Amino acid sequence: MTEATISTPDAEIAGDSVISIRNLQVEFPTQLGTVSALNGVSFDVPRGRVLGIVGESGCGKSVTARAILRIVERPGRIVSGDILFKPGRRKRGGAAATKPGRAGSAAPDSANGSVEGAGEVVELTALDPTGDRIRKIRGQEISMIFQEPMTSLNPVYPVGDQIQEAILLHQTPDRAEAHKRAVEMLRRVGMPNPERIAKSYPHQLSGGMRQRAMIAMALSCTPTLLIADEPTTALDVTTEAQILELMRELQEEFGMSIMFITHSMGVVAQLCDEVVVMYLGRVVERASVDDLFHDPKHPYTVSLLRSIPRIGVNRGIPLEVIKGSVPDPYSSVSGCPFHPRCPSAMKGLCDTVLPEETTIAGKPDHTVRCHLYPGSTPAQVASSGAGE
Amino acid sequence: MDDTLLEVTDLKKYFPIKQGFLKRTVGHVRAVDGVNLSVKRGETFAVVGESGCGKSTTGRTILRLEEPTGGEVVFQHSELGKINVETASAKVLRRIRPEMQIIFQDPFSSLDSRMTVGRIIAEPMIINNTLSGRALRDRIAELLTVVGLRPEHASRYPHAFSGGQRQRIGIARALALNPKLIVCDEPVSALDVSVQAQVLNLLEDLQDRFDLTYLFISHDLSVVEHIADRVAVMYVGQVVEVGTTDQLFYSPKMPYTEALLSSLPTPDPRKRTRPTLLMGDVPSPANPPSGCYFHTRCPYAQDICKQEAPPLRDIGDNHLAACHFSDELQLKGASRLSEVSATLAATPQSAAAPQPGGQDSAASTASAQEATK
Numbered sequence: 001m002t003e004a005t006i007s008t009p010d011a012e013i014a015g016d017s018v019i020s021i022r023n024l025q026v027e028f029p030t031q032l033g034t035v036s037a038l039n040g041v042s043f044d045v046p047r048g049r050v051l052g053i054v055g056e057s058g059c060g061k062s063v064t065a066r067a068i069l070r071i072v073e074r075p076g077r078i079v080s081g082d083i084l085f086k087p088g089r090r091k092r093g094g095a096a097a098t099k100p101g102r103a104g105s106a107a108p109d110s111a112n113g114s115v116e117g118a119g120e121v122v123e124l125t126a127l128d129p130t131g132d133r134i135r136k137i138r139g140q141e142i143s144m145i146f147q148e149p150m151t152s153l154n155p156v157y158p159v160g161d162q163i164q165e166a167i168l169l170h171q172t173p174d175r176a177e178a179h180k181r182a183v184e185m186l187r188r189v190g191m192p193n194p195e196r197i198a199k200s201y202p203h204q205l206s207g208g209m210r211q212r213a214m215i216a217m218a219l220s221c222t223p224t225l226l227i228a229d230e231p232t233t234a235l236d237v238t239t240e241a242q243i244l245e246l247m248r249e250l251q252e253e254f255g256m257s258i259m260f261i262t263h264s265m266g267v268v269a270q271l272c273d274e275v276v277v278m279y280l281g282r283v284v285e286r287a288s289v290d291d292l293f294h295d296p297k298h299p300y301t302v303s304l305l306r307s308i309p310r311i312g313v314n315r316g317i318p319l320e321v322i323k324g325s326v327p328d329p330y331s332s333v334s335g336c337p338f339h340p341r342c343p344s345a346m347k348g349l350c351d352t353v354l355p356e357e358t359t360i361a362g363k364p365d366h367t368v369r370c371h372l373y374p375g376s377t378p379a380q381v382a383s384s385g386a387g388e
Numbered sequence: 389m390d391d392t393l394l395e396v397t398d399l400k401k402y403f404p405i406k407q408g409f410l411k412r413t414v415g416h417v418r419a420v421d422g423v424n425l426s427v428k429r430g431e432t433f434a435v436v437g438e439s440g441c442g443k444s445t446t447g448r449t450i451l452r453l454e455e456p457t458g459g460e461v462v463f464q465h466s467e468l469g470k471i472n473v474e475t476a477s478a479k480v481l482r483r484i485r486p487e488m489q490i491i492f493q494d495p496f497s498s499l500d501s502r503m504t505v506g507r508i509i510a511e512p513m514i515i516n517n518t519l520s521g522r523a524l525r526d527r528i529a530e531l532l533t534v535v536g537l538r539p540e541h542a543s544r545y546p547h548a549f550s551g552g553q554r555q556r557i558g559i560a561r562a563l564a565l566n567p568k569l570i571v572c573d574e575p576v577s578a579l580d581v582s583v584q585a586q587v588l589n590l591l592e593d594l595q596d597r598f599d600l601t602y603l604f605i606s607h608d609l610s611v612v613e614h615i616a617d618r619v620a621v622m623y624v625g626q627v628v629e630v631g632t633t634d635q636l637f638y639s640p641k642m643p644y645t646e647a648l649l650s651s652l653p654t655p656d657p658r659k660r661t662r663p664t665l666l667m668g669d670v671p672s673p674a675n676p677p678s679g680c681y682f683h684t685r686c687p688y689a690q691d692i693c694k695q696e697a698p699p700l701r702d703i704g705d706n707h708l709a710a711c712h713f714s715d716e717l718q719l720k721g722a723s724r725l726s727e728v729s730a731t732l733a734a735t736p737q738s739a740a741a742p743q744p745g746g747q748d749s750a751a752s753t754a755s756a757q758e759a760t761k
Contacts (some may be wrong), residue, residue: 236438242653266653309614312726
């Protein structure tokens with residue numbers, strides 16, 4: 001492996017991040033061979049902000065989300081790497097977002113002084129995936145909205161009962177109180193007549209309403225981190241706009257962090273603060289949303305942005321395409337995983353040497369993994385002239 | 389010569405709702421409820437709308453894959469002339485179907501996994517007895533080349549191909565009988581964005597080469613804006629607006645079209661907008677509201693909208709809209725979407741604005757190459 005191991009001392013977390021993922025590797029051993037879903041993913045989820053994760057199918061964005069909650073599907077397993085989690089929501093100005101019945105030291109963060117419900121740093125990869133500790137975190141500290149609102153609700157229980165379940169488990173043993181909170185949550189997500197909706201079964205609701213119910217469930221314990229895995233992909237544009245607006249409002253109100261997985265660049269532009277671009281189980285670029293759209297560095301990001309039809313821009317001219325398609329997961333690509341499709345691939349370098357992550361000069365928050373940028377080519381390769 | 393290839397008049401498709409032991413029909417889902425369309429030869433006519441609005445059923449009923457409840461679909465056949473597809477006999481249908489083909493949405497379920505690719509593409513030609521033996525094999529190889537695959541792929545099975553490649557196989561099958569009209573039912577919505585562009589370019593290229601007419605069904609407005617010449621917007625089984633792509637996207641005359649365009653996210657983080665949100669959900673086609681079907685969600689609705697259904701009428705330049713107030717309302721189009729910052733990276737290279745990133749990367753390419761020496 002050319003992968004440089006980043007040594008992370010235990011329980012150290014970069015800056016003010018909710019989640020720090022370091023060199024995460026996830027494999028799926030199958031009969032046809034081992035599929036490396038994640039090949040050393042590293043990024044941070046900043047506190048109180050929206051991080052977008054973009055990439056095509058098979059790039060590992062959903063696996064990353066599942067690894068955080070330790071619900072990677074069998075036979076997948078985390079081979080190595082760290083996922084550090086530090087609880088606490090950023091308090092918004094004036095909004096009294098106190099969480100009732102919540103024990104724990106609310107020691108204000110020295111740097112920002114406005115983090116509420118901060119706790120100890122937890123190394124999620126070290127936890128037993130079926131143990132008590134992770135089960136306390138799921139739903140309470142980190143919750144997730146899944147892509148398919150049709151299949152992720154239980155068809156035989158009323159929606160209200162399903163929302164109550166999380167509240168009863170984590171917050172209060174009082175059923176009446178839990179029911180009251182569930183109804184309140186449904187009201188918050190903009191459901192008309194929440195008392196009636198709480199008694200309805202999922203099949204009685206439309207797709208948009210089911211997704212709102214999912215959001216209500218995910219937010220019922222006001223988590224530190226909300227992971228939204230393509231929450232609007234199955235929805236129509238008008239419903240998508242409603243859901244995005246709702247998530248924006250709730251994020252403001254609760255000050256939580258959101259990890260928003262999507263493949264829609266338009267949604268990223270409208271909702272996210274920072275963006276991680278993934279390709280074949282690796283992070284290829286990290287940047288603020290403004291830099292990503294106005295000054296993208298990685299050829300994959302550039303091509304991805306250009307290949308999307310844009311209204312009023314590319315009528316009548318062919319779309320720019322990325323040649324080929326994502327390689328099948330069983331094969332392994334040498335060098336940079338994008339080189340077979342890359343318009344600026346350099347022979348002898350990109351196809352043999354895996355580029356390292358490097359920071360763009362003058363932009364400490366903008367990193368890219370590409371030989372086009374100084375610092376990406378591993379030093380020993382660059383000096384020994386492996387290119388010739 | 390009349391350049392109308394397909395004329396759809398008052399097309400209806402109701403699905404019965406059956407209940408109880410005796411399966412009595414208790415009502416109807418009006419999936420397609422009086423659709424009028426006219427598709428010209430050589431154009432790409434798009435049908436857009438939200439899920440459940442009846443756009444796919446319209447496409448399928450036009451091909452008579454669904455038996456219509458009422459209405460006419462007149463297709464201009466190259467030999468037989470004008471034929472009403474909906475009343476044609478089985479024998480006539482068999483003669484006109486080679487000229488009307490379809491590309492399905494899901495490239496994973498629309499190819500038989502037990503047939504080789506060659507056999508899948510050959511099937512329409514075998515059924516219609518157009519070619520056999522050597523000529524058939526040559527034609528399969530030609531078709532595979534046309535859609536950007538290789539002739540030797542004919543002996544493989546669909547599972548060996550990616551989504552984009554499978555969609556190419558579906559396109560090759562649709563092209564096999566030299567059709568005039570192809571109904572493209574969400575042909576790119578199951579594909580990844582990078583592959584979506586390839587398939588869209590292929591469809592445009594094939595249209596030029598083989599003089600094809602597309603009825604392009606999609607829910608993705610940016611894809612439609614890119615590919616279509618004219619667009620029809622559907623809502624709860626009805627066509628509510630028809631116009632050229634420019635008319636519809638830049639001067640919509642129906643509030644629903646405005647709402648659809650407003651929901652599209654602007655792909656520029658420097659232009660964050662709050663969309664005009666529609667209240668509520670799409671009404672059920674089994675029990676549509678009175679008057680204009682859109683009045684329950686329309687921000688401009690007045691009393692007349694609840695009582696009278698507005699007809700689809702020409703409001704000038706063949707721009708049709710079904711709204712009582714099309715003449716008065718000043719609706720916003722999609723121009724905000726193209727008014728993005730000049731430095732936006734998604735702007736095509738051919739655009740005048742130079743790429744700051746491009747120069748940067750060129751410089752660093754040089755330095756990277758130097759570094760390797």
